[in-house]
Amino acid sequence: MDIVEQAISKAHGWIEDSQLYSNKMATIRFVMDGRQCDAFCDFLRSSDIEVDCVGGAQSMKADPVFLAEIPATIQLTFIHDQPDLRQVIPAVPG
Numbered sequence: 355m356d357i358v359e360q361a362i363s364k365a366h367g368w369i370e371d372s373q374l375y376s377n378k379m380a381t382i383r384f385v386m387d388g389r390q391c392d393a394f395c396d397f398l399r400s401s402d403i404e405v406d407c408v409g410g411a412q413s414m415k416a417d418p419v420f421l422a423e424i425p426a427t428i429q430l431t432f433i434h435d436q437p438d439l440r441q442v443i444p445a446v447p448g
Contacts (some may be wrong), residue, residue, distance in 0.1 A: 358382060358428060361397040365390035367426075377439035380430045388424040 362369060367386030374380045386394060395407040 355380065355430070357398065357401045357403060358430065361394050361401075362386060364397055365394040367394075370425075376441065377434075377436060378432055380432075382428050382430070384426055384428070385423050386426055388422060391424075 359369070362382075362384050365386040367384050367390070369382055369384045371383040372380060391407065395405050398405045
């Protein structure tokens with residue numbers, strides 16, 4: 355997760371929200387400079403994180419209106435042999 359935070363920071367971005375789903379997956383919602391899409395993906399790849407950057411980098415290069423701050427989401431899937439982490443959710447009174 356630290357590497358992803360560094361990549362977002364290097365892309366002149368900031369994290370707006372994150373969700374941890376057990377110990378198997380996390381999603382991070384963030385905003386970044388649209389001109390930094392390629393650098394963001396390249397930084398993750400150079401850190402040995404497999405990345406599939408879809409949905410915008412190529413089309414944004416053709417449309418300068420979208421080169422300012424852009425919303426983005428990254429999903430992280432953790433591959434390991436540990437059992438699913440159980441979350442205790444308190445009962446709602448009433």
